[in-house]
Amino acid sequence: MPQTPDPLNKSKVRPSAKNGADSPTLKKPSSRPKTSKLDLKSDRVLSSTPTSVQTPPPPSISSSHRDLVNCPCGRSSSGNSWVIDCSKCGQHWHANCLGMKGITDKAINKMLEYLCPFCYVAPVPTMPTSEDVCYICRNTLSLQQANSQLETSITMSNIDLVAKCSELLKGIDFGELFAKIDTLGQFDLRLRHLLLSENALHSLESEIKRLSDLLSSSTPATESLNTNIKSFTESLTSHDTSITTLTNKLHQHMHSPTPTTSLNPLIDQISQLQKEVVALSSLHTGPLAFSAESDQLIERVSSELRSLCEREDAIAADISVLKQSVTALHSSPHPPPPCTTIPTSQPLSHNEPFISKSVTDFLDEETEKDLIELLQSKSDQFRQENGRSVLAFGVKYNYPGSKSSHSPQTLPHKLYSLCNRLNQQHSADIPPINSVLVNRYDGSSAFLPQHSDNESVIHPDSAIYTVSIGTACTVSFCNMGSTDVTATHACPPRSMYAMSRKSQDLFEHRIDLGAVSHGTRYSLTFRTVHHLNRASTIIIGDSNTCSFKFGEDPKKSFGKYLPGKQVYAPLISDIEPIDTCGYMNVAVLCGINNIKQTDVKTPADIKKIFNCFVNKINNIQAANKKAHVYVCPLLPTKCTDLNRRVNFFNHLIFTELLPLNFGVTLVSGFGCLIDDNGFLSQDLSRKVTRFGRPDYLHLNWRGVAKVAAILRNTILLRVNGGQDKRLGRRGRRVDGALYADVARNRTDRQPQDGYQSE
Numbered sequence: 001m002p003q004t005p006d007p008l009n010k011s012k013v014r015p016s017a018k019n020g021a022d023s024p025t026l027k028k029p030s031s032r033p034k035t036s037k038l039d040l041k042s043d044r045v046l047s048s049t050p051t052s053v054q055t056p057p058p059p060s061i062s063s064s065h066r067d068l069v070n071c072p073c074g075r076s077s078s079g080n081s082w083v084i085d086c087s088k089c090g091q092h093w094h095a096n097c098l099g100m101k102g103i104t105d106k107a108i109n110k111m112l113e114y115l116c117p118f119c120y121v122a123p124v125p126t127m128p129t130s131e132d133v134c135y136i137c138r139n140t141l142s143l144q145q146a147n148s149q150l151e152t153s154i155t156m157s158n159i160d161l162v163a164k165c166s167e168l169l170k171g172i173d174f175g176e177l178f179a180k181i182d183t184l185g186q187f188d189l190r191l192r193h194l195l196l197s198e199n200a201l202h203s204l205e206s207e208i209k210r211l212s213d214l215l216s217s218s219t220p221a222t223e224s225l226n227t228n229i230k231s232f233t234e235s236l237t238s239h240d241t242s243i244t245t246l247t248n249k250l251h252q253h254m255h256s257p258t259p260t261t262s263l264n265p266l267i268d269q270i271s272q273l274q275k276e277v278v279a280l281s282s283l284h285t286g287p288l289a290f291s292a293e294s295d296q297l298i299e300r301v302s303s304e305l306r307s308l309c310e311r312e313d314a315i316a317a318d319i320s321v322l323k324q325s326v327t328a329l330h331s332s333p334h335p336p337p338p339c340t341t342i343p344t345s346q347p348l349s350h351n352e353p354f355i356s357k358s359v360t361d362f363l364d365e366e367t368e369k370d371l372i373e374l375l376q377s378k379s380d381q382f383r384q385e386n387g388r389s390v391l392a393f394g395v396k397y398n399y400p401g402s403k404s405s406h407s408p409q410t411l412p413h414k415l416y417s418l419c420n421r422l423n424q425q426h427s428a429d430i431p432p433i434n435s436v437l438v439n440r441y442d443g444s445s446a447f448l449p450q451h452s453d454n455e456s457v458i459h460p461d462s463a464i465y466t467v468s469i470g471t472a473c474t475v476s477f478c479n480m481g482s483t484d485v486t487a488t489h490a491c492p493p494r495s496m497y498a499m500s501r502k503s504q505d506l507f508e509h510r511i512d513l514g515a516v517s518h519g520t521r522y523s524l525t526f527r528t529v530h531h532l533n534r535a536s537t538i539i540i541g542d543s544n545t546c547s548f549k550f551g552e553d554p555k556k557s558f559g560k561y562l563p564g565k566q567v568y569a570p571l572i573s574d575i576e577p578i579d580t581c582g583y584m585n586v587a588v589l590c591g592i593n594n595i596k597q598t599d600v601k602t603p604a605d606i607k608k609i610f611n612c613f614v615n616k617i618n619n620i621q622a623a624n625k626k627a628h629v630y631v632c633p634l635l636p637t638k639c640t641d642l643n644r645r646v647n648f649f650n651h652l653i654f655t656e657l658l659p660l661n662f663g664v665t666l667v668s669g670f671g672c673l674i675d676d677n678g679f680l681s682q683d684l685s686r687k688v689t690r691f692g693r694p695d696y697l698h699l700n701w702r703g704v705a706k707v708a709a710i711l712r713n714t715i716l717l718r719v720n721g722g723q724d725k726r727l728g729r730r731g732r733r734v735d736g737a738l739y740a741d742v743a744r745n746r747t748d749r750q751p752q753d754g755y756q757s758e
């Protein structure tokens with residue numbers, strides 16, 4: 001909580017005279033005593049159990065004008081309610097009035113300080129999750145149960161029940177509970193703020209109405225004013241003309257040698273005219289003043305409208321955030337019901353071929369002849385399998401249905417040189433071919449059952465090469481799980497075809513009865529196998545996973561017990577489910593770059609992104625049925641708003657992905673990345689980006705090491721059936737360098753090892 005309470009004015013919890021925890025049956029006190037036994041142990045507030053819940057008044061009264069001794073609800077502090085004093089303003093509150101019904105003196109005494117609704121100001125708008133609400137409900141229920149059982153037990157001196165109560169209380173993490181109550185409190189304040197804003201909006205609305213009424217009523221007045229002015233102007237002009245005429249007449253008269261007529265009528269006329277002008281002028285003052293008033297009025301209305309528009313935007317935004325929060329809470333009442341259908345909008349699509357390479361004349365006739373001679377010399381060592389007989393060389397390779405459990409023979413020179421030739425086709429970071437299996441097909445009665453070479457020991461990124469010698473044959477391909485032939489491949493003698501390890505997860509192949517021509521056909525299949533490939537791992541993740549290293553050196557990488565590679569996927573759409581084929585473990589840490597986009601505003605937007613995420617996970621499982629998927633929750637950041645989104649996304653993982661998808665393991669333990677304020681720890685993150693801006697989501701080497709260690713331990717423990725097989729016989733770690741060591745040695749960067757792709 002960012003507010004710092006005055007340490008000298010800590011809140012106090014006291015039992016009322018009636019009802020300290022030790023005398024719950026006493027009568028209601030007439031007033032609350034200032035000291036008690038509890039004061040000696042703690043400076044926390046307590047009184048007794050509540051009678052009813054009351055809504056506190058809105059936080060508008062300044063403490064200097066408030067009665068601090070009585071709860072703002074106005075009810076007496078006597079009776080049976082615990083009372084809490086605010087650490088900041090000292091206001092006494094009934095626990096009930098603070099929504100703390102059922103809270104015990106012990107619980108309150110554990111609080112370091114308490115800021116009442118008058119004093120607490122939410123630092124940031126908070127979107128409480130249904131998890132918070134459930135958590136509080138659950139624990140409040142436990143507290144209530146514990147409290148009531150405690151009271152009954154004390155009265156009945158039932159020691160067993162008292163023990164049960166304390167067990168119940170022990171199970172509650174008060175720190176977390178209060179933090180969540182705090183979150184809810186912030187939400188409550190926010191709600192009130194919004195309600196106040198809404199009230200303000202209403203009053204502004206009525207003000208606008210009043211002003212627009214005024215304006216519309218003034219419109220006819222303005223029109224009549226204009227008509228008046230026009231007629232006055234006309235009158236004035238005609239009077240002006242009369243005055244001029246009269247003045248001229250007067251002038252003539254004065255200059256006439258014999259004034260014949262009396263001046264009196266003229267003078268009368270002039271004075272009459274003067275009076276009329278004065279009257280007209282005085283008539284003008286009213287309408288002119290009214291015009292000025294109208295201008296002011298119009299000016300005021302438009303400025304009110306302007307400010308209203310500005311405020312309305314802010315208020316509307318607040319209300320929409322609130323509505324979304326409330327909708328999110330409503331849509332997931334506790335316990336949040338899991339969504340029963342996870343949308344799989346985008347089905348798995350791929351264009352992986354059955355065969356990645358085909359060479360017709362891979363061998364010359366002489367080499368073919370030599371090889372046939374070699375195999376014929378070993379004909380008695382072939383073991384009969386389903387439809388054909390087999391002989392193995394190099395590293396042992398077991399496949400399902402194999403009857404020949406005998407050890408493979410050492411690679412003879414002729415096969416070894418063939419291996420070397422094929423290794424040229426391999427990319428440099430894939431270990432060399434080390435296993436050759438020879439199938440002997442004796443004529444048209446021979447066959448090869450439908451299968452795929454997807455054994456976990458085969459290197460996930462290697463190809464499987466088959467060289468044919470002797471008579472020709474046709475191999476059939478089917479989609480995984482189907483027996484319908486979708487493609488065939490002709491294998492003439494001396495030809496070679498290659499299948500990717502990836503294609504093994506998507507298709508199966510077989511040789512049907514009659515597909516081998518008359519005579520003997522040998523096929524030599526070359527593979528790259530290693531028993532540690534059983535733990536092969538692909539980590540698909542955002543930039544925080546880019547420095548993960550795979551390799552032999554346990555101090556600088558995931559070590560030899562966790563071979564694999566990292567694939568960069570900044571956005572969820574960058575995850576390629578097909579890329580995971582061949583890998584036994586698939587870990588995904590992705591989504592932060594999706595939810596941080598500016599157009600992601602509502603929980604519904606996050607839900608949409610989450611659905612894409614779930615779709616990708618489903619497609620990974622569809623493409624790679626042997627894999628186990630590890631889902632990492634999004635990591636915390638140093639940004640409040642982003643953390644709220646992260647929490648909501650993770651909440652969806654917990655409530656909507658994990659309960660429905662049992663093939664997914666949650667990678668937990670990222671809580672160690674969070675500091676006391678709930679942000680990504682400064683110690684584990686980068687301060688600034690490459691561009692010198694504050695970096696709020698990237699891990700530094702320490703953070704990367706921590707995340708890598710968590711991932712490695714999660715995967716290895718599951719692979720090894722919950723045991724850390726890296727411990728030697730004497731319990732010494734054989735491959736278990738701590739990631740702290742990894743981090744320490746990070747400066748001397750090693751070249752990428754065998755499995756790490758750039």
Ligand SMILES: O=C(O)CCC(=O)C(=O)O
Nearest residue numbers: 437439453466475523525
């Ligand atoms: O004989 C062939 O062409 C295929 C052999 C094969 O599929 C295998 O050994 O797994």
Ligand SMILES: [Fe+2]
Nearest residue numbers: 451452453509
């Ligand atoms: Fe095969």
